[in-house]
Amino acid sequence: ENTDESISISGDFKDFKESSGNNPIEKVSLVVSVYNEEAVLVKFYKEALPYLKNTGKKYEILFVNDGSIDSSRQILNDIAAGDKNVKVLHFSRNFGHEAAMIAGIDYADADALICMDADLQHPPSCIPMMIEKFDGGYDIISMIRTGNKSAGIIKNIASNGFYTVINILSDTKIEKSASDFFGISKRAAEILKKSYREKVRFLRGFVQNLGFNKTTLKYEAGIRAAGKSKYSIKKLFKFSINTILCFSDLPLKLGIYAGISAAVLGFIMMVYTIYSWASVGTPNGYATIIVLLCFMFAVLFVIVGIIGQYIGIIFSELKDRPIYIVEDIKNIE
Ligand code: UDP
Ligand code: MG
Numbered sequence: 001e002n003t004d005e006s007i008s009i010s011g012d013f014k015d016f017k018e019s020s021g022n023n024p025i026e027k028v029s030l031v032v033s034v035y036n037e038e039a040v041l042v043k044f045y046k047e048a049l050p051y052l053k054n055t056g057k058k059y060e061i062l063f064v065n066d067g068s069i070d071s072s073r074q075i076l077n078d079i080a081a082g083d084k085n086v087k088v089l090h091f092s093r094n095f096g097h098e099a100a101m102i103a104g105i106d107y108a109d110a111d112a113l114i115c116m117d118a119d120l121q122h123p124p125s126c127i128p129m130m131i132e133k134f135d136g137g138y139d140i141i142s143m144i145r146t147g148n149k150s151a152g153i154i155k156n157i158a159s160n161g162f163y164t165v166i167n168i169l170s171d172t173k174i175e176k177s178a179s180d181f182f183g184i185s186k187r188a189a190e191i192l193k194k195s196y197r198e199k200v201r202f203l204r205g206f207v208q209n210l211g212f213n214k215t216t217l218k219y220e221a222g223i224r225a226a227g228k229s230k231y232s233i234k235k236l237f238k239f240s241i242n243t244i245l246c247f248s249d250l251p252l253k254l255g256i257y258a259g260i261s262a263a264v265l266g267f268i269m270m271v272y273t274i275y276s277w278a279s280v281g282t283p284n285g286y287a288t289i290i291v292l293l294c295f296m297f298a299v300l301f302v303i304v305g306i307i308g309q310y311i312g313i314i315f316s317e318l319k320d321r322p323i324y325i326v327e328d329i330k331n332i333e
Contacts, residue, residue, distance in 0.1 A: 025110075025112045025131070026057060027111050027112075028052070028110050028113075028114065028127075028131055029061075029109065029113045029114070030052065030061045030062065030113075031101060031115045032062065032064065033064050033101055034072050035065075035067070035094060035097070035230050036069060036072060036227065037068070037070075037119060037227055038070040038072050040119050041072060041076065043225055043226075045061070045079055047120065047124050048124035048127065054128070055127070057131065060108070060109065060110060061086045062104050062108050063076050063079075063080075063088045063118075064088075064100040064103050065088060066091050066097065067092065067094035073090060076088045076330070080330040081330075084331055085331075087329070088329065088330035089103055089104070089107055089329055089332070090326065090328040090329070091324055091325060093325070095323065095325070097180065097230070100324070102203065103323075103326065107329075108189065110186065111134070111185070112134040112185050112186065113183065113184050113185075113186070115181065115184075116181050117180065120225035121223070121225075122180075122219070122221070123219055130143075130183045133183065133215055138214070138215045139185040139187065139188045140182070140183070140185070140213070142182055142208065142214065142217075143178075143179055143218075143219050144179070144216050144218050144219070146218050155233070158236065162240045162243075163176040165240075165244065166205075172247060174204065174208055179204070179221070180204060181219065182204070182207055185212070188207075188210050188212055198246060198317065199316045199319075199321070199323065200313045200316060201242075202243040205243065241309075245313060249310075251306045251309075252306060255303035258302070259299070259303070262296060266292070273288070
């Protein structure tokens with residue numbers, strides 16, 4: 001416990017401590033990731049803007065264009081040309097939703113950040129409630145979806161299963177139905193910016209892991225205003241595996257358990273073989289050998305595969321390539 005205390009009053013973290021407290025926030029930043037959302041962008045902007053204006057706070061809307069190949073780029077530039085509070089980051093190519101959110105967190109300039117999707121599945125009507133929470137001194141606002149009309153049954157079951165597995169495997173408790181819709185204070189964002197630069201990551205998990213004053217709000221996930229979902233089942237599967245690997249080393253330990261189990265089984269087989277050899281003469285060893293061989297190799301290959309996955313992660317961390325590349329910016333100095 002002592003170390004925690006000494007961290008919070010030493011060095012860099014001193015600033016975070018001082019910036020905390022129950023002072024109302026002055027400025028809020030809406031971070032919006034955009035990938036081929038030409039059909040909804042203007043609608044989103046028109047719908048979100050009044051909520052921001054009515055709070056009486058200073059605000060910015062930071063659109064992160066994640067390498068869209070439709071007319072999203074032009075639409076965003078047009079919106080930015082007419083509104084100085086709208087900032088735009090254009091990526092050089094598609095880097096993924098999480099990379100877009102990370103870039104938004106990096107470039108946002110406000111006391112509080114709200115990350116949300118552009119497709120209006122995250123209702124802008126939640127913004128005032130979230131700002132109220134920030135004013136009340138909360139650092140992390142997790143938005144919990146109460147219903148997901150758009151996702152099919154399979155996606156919902158898969159999502160439930162995923163959270164169950166990740167919560168069993170890692171010591172981090174990750175809220176079920178936590179979404180990519182969340183609010184974070186500036187000091188929490190600073191920590192994400194400085195210390196959570198992992199290449200294989202799960203931003204939602206990181207956010208819930210920071211500690212600080214956390215709160216949750218419920219929202220009804222709407223249907224996509226227009227356009228198509230960019231997350232295929234395949235993408236989600238890969239994403240889930242990566243998340244488990246980055247949050248837990250339990251799979252590696254499973255290898256040890258499998259090894260020990262195989263050793264115990266092997267020992268039993270050995271005792272049995274010697275016994276039957278001594279009592280009834282030489283047993284028919286062929287079937288036994290085949291079965292054992294297959295079993296042992298199966299265990300071995302699975303373990304090697306798991307180790308390979310972790311080496312893959314180490315490899316990508318080591319290469320240290322950028323999480324995203326910004327090609328152009330609008331209304332950002
Ligand atoms: N998105 C992104 N990069 C991607 C895929 C999606 O920035 O590679 C954005 C997308 O424009 C949307 C949000 O992330 O604002 C969520 O994506 P989507 O609605 O397709 O996911 P779903 O809601 O179906 O899970
Ligand atoms: Mg969506």
